Amino acid sequence: MKQKHAITSLLQLFSLRFNLTGVAALILTCGLLGPFSYGQSEIVLRLPMPTTGPNSLDPVRGASQYDNVAASYVYETLLEYEYLTRPYKLKPCLLESMPEVSEDGKTFSFKLRDDIYFHDDPCFEDGKGRKVVTRDVFYSLKRMADTDNQPKSWWLMQDTIKGFDQYRKEQNEAERFDYDAPVAGMVEINDHEFQIVLNQPFIRFQYTLAMFQTSVLPREAVEHYQDRISRHPVGTGPFILEHWETGLQMVYRRNPNYRDVRYPADPGMKDDATPPYQGYAQDKALGMYDCAGERLPLADKVVLTMFQKNAPAWLKFLNKELDYTRVASENFSQAFIKRKRTLRPSFEAQGMRVVALPLLDMVYNGFNMEDPDYGGYTDQKKWVRQAISLAMDLDEVNEAFYDGINLIYDGPIPSGLDGHPEGHTAAVNYRGPNLQKARELLKKSGHPNGEGLPPLVYYTSQQAQSREMAYMTARNLKKIGIKMEVNALDFSELSEKMREKGAPFFGLAWGSDYPDAENNLQLFYGPFKSPMSNNFNYDRPQYNELYEEIRVMPASPERTAKYVKMRNMIIEDVPMIGAMARTRYYLIHDRLKNFKPEETFSNWVKYLTIK
């Protein structure tokens, strides 16, 4: 019946019989066809992804947040984050228990769970996924070293595991990369037990084991699919990729062989009547523990839709075709009463709820410390940069471009991490606007009203409103007599500029890879200067020494004290101005249960359901 309507309507259209009957039939046809595209009896999550989607699902080739999200459905890592607990806490994922760490902090002993199987796939004999063994873990890590795989994340392993750098060098120089060749720091005890020995007790290592780049995949799949492995993932995760329409949609199905993993139980209040973690009461009130003990994943199917534009994503959400959406700035005033930042009653009446998620994020302006005019470590040079910082008004930027929702803080350590300044403000800081002090510092530096200073050349990306923000900065600097020239480049050109140390002043952002300030503080470590991640080309021996100390220190008040010291050095030397952490507003339909938005890790879809 539906087909007849469709064909009739099409014929009417092409014969240009645009009478009312034709149009009505056409509308009816479209209407009949539309909603029958999805099954109704299963739990289907319809989630958005605000981009063209991932580029690759090969863990070692992936780098972006979107690669992470899409890969996290199918792949798993040795460790993962506890879904609801804050601050972030690691827990075993493919392991039976957390790894045992030797006294010197260098040797990690692991025991794999005995019930983990790869997805059923034609790459295996009989198409049945086999059990995960130690060799799979080592193989997956070794893939990060093989340059033929175009790995984007070798930096996570560089100088970390004993003998791994040497292995990488030798194998890449050899005629054939030998995955069976031994690495001194990878010790196989048996199929389920192994040790990893580090060069130094790097704290970062444990976080690395929860990053999707270290996901475990079978050698058979890589050899079977070769380059196509980036499109055909075979993992151990709760979902299996069923269909991928590039740039449009990814459809995942529940993994029928997923091991018995249960939704976290309610930990209850502690004996001393304090909550077990930050935000527990709110989670409880939202019914986050209603599914406690249920087997994961809770959903049968996940439809991940990519949107290059915000407008259709917003309409689809309003139309209840998506379970949640990020609120783009153009839709902010439609959804919220801006002054109070509360949801409008019309949205509340539909049962929607909102979550404001502060990101582990750092939007900043940076100086090239090797620039002859604005770089350098002398007092005069420092005073010029401090004056520039004091002339800028980050609150104005926040209000004008972000509806005032971002968090402004001093230094490079985002909120929620050890070393972040209390009240977001450091005791000594150069946060503007303070034009009087800025002018005084300029005068002290020998450049009253900016005299003798060449124009400050600024580079930023063409994306979003970066150019407009730059003009606002230029206007503020003009008030103290400093002329700023704005150059907006596309991202690859901007990256190239950074690599070549060609930008005296620039605007960039950094999203933390893991919840430890070390990840942000390494951005100022001398040996990591451009073309690596230290785009500031900041190189101060005192700071470098501190960094080398903290990267092998476990969390402790002593380590935090060093973080603070390093943070204050950055604030004082001003290689960067800022920072600002973006806040993401999520709008969620009532039907989506257990959703606690998170962007630091992405494997939380297994906990979501529709009711």
Next chain:
Amino acid sequence: MWAFIIRKLVYNIPVYLAIIFLLMVLLRQRDPVTGKLGKNATQEDYISKRKEFGLDQPIYLQYGVLLKSIFTFDFSQESWNEPGVTVGEKLRTAVPRSLALTVPALGITTVISIFVAMLSAFYRGRWIDRLLVFCAVLGMSVSFLVYIIFGQYFGAYKLQQWLGTPVFSIHGYESGLLNWPFFMLLPVLISVIVSMGYDTRFYRAVMVEETQADYITTARAKGAPQSKVMFVHMLRNAMIPIVTRVMITLPFLVTGSILLEEFFGIPGMGYVLLSAIRNDDFPVVEGFTAVFAGLFIMSIIATDILYAVFDPRVRLQ
């Protein structure tokens, strides 16, 4: 005729080679490598990536490799942005989707525009003509983006609210004839509305010129019926500019409509090409341009041939 075609093809070979060369040189003004390295990439990573992309080779060698792949129809080079997917695969999947949008849009637009233009020319200077010209100018004056946003809001979102059932898709694509009305009709209608203004004005000008021709006056004086004057005499003689316009448009059918595809989530060629340009995916941009430039040259030759078909005075020499 074959001699004409072969001569034309030979003349156009240098043009084609120049297009490809120019494209290569222009693309290589940017360095695509930095954006494709991960965090903390070293200089060695950079050099290795350049080598992997073949960018360490002299430009003439890169040019030679590209020409070889074009003339042997070998589009098996991997996309730089989507490892594991070849340029050929991208073209094969994206082009039909674009055609599903652009072919109906062109067909409907052309037929309606010619009809409206004839009507306007027939009633030249009268209120019907003025109304139609006003509508055409109005249609041209509004931005494409406005049509898309309003179309999406009212045509897909609001219509569903009013009727209680989805009529058109807000965003998305599924292949198949039965899915076509739901996913494609709204963008096609928007495309028709936008293009009609331009086409109607152009065709009207052609028709008006023809209505003043002596042969029309003669036909009328002989007592030929109005329909015969318009559809036989006038339309046939107006076909050359119409064919030129349509033929020039044909290669662009393959390129799709970047805006429509982007907003409606139709992964056609416009969508793919834009994404490739944004991501410095040189193999995809080069592969696509090679195909498009070839089609464009073919369509110009085909236009010349069609001139002779529609106008006996034109001889292919």
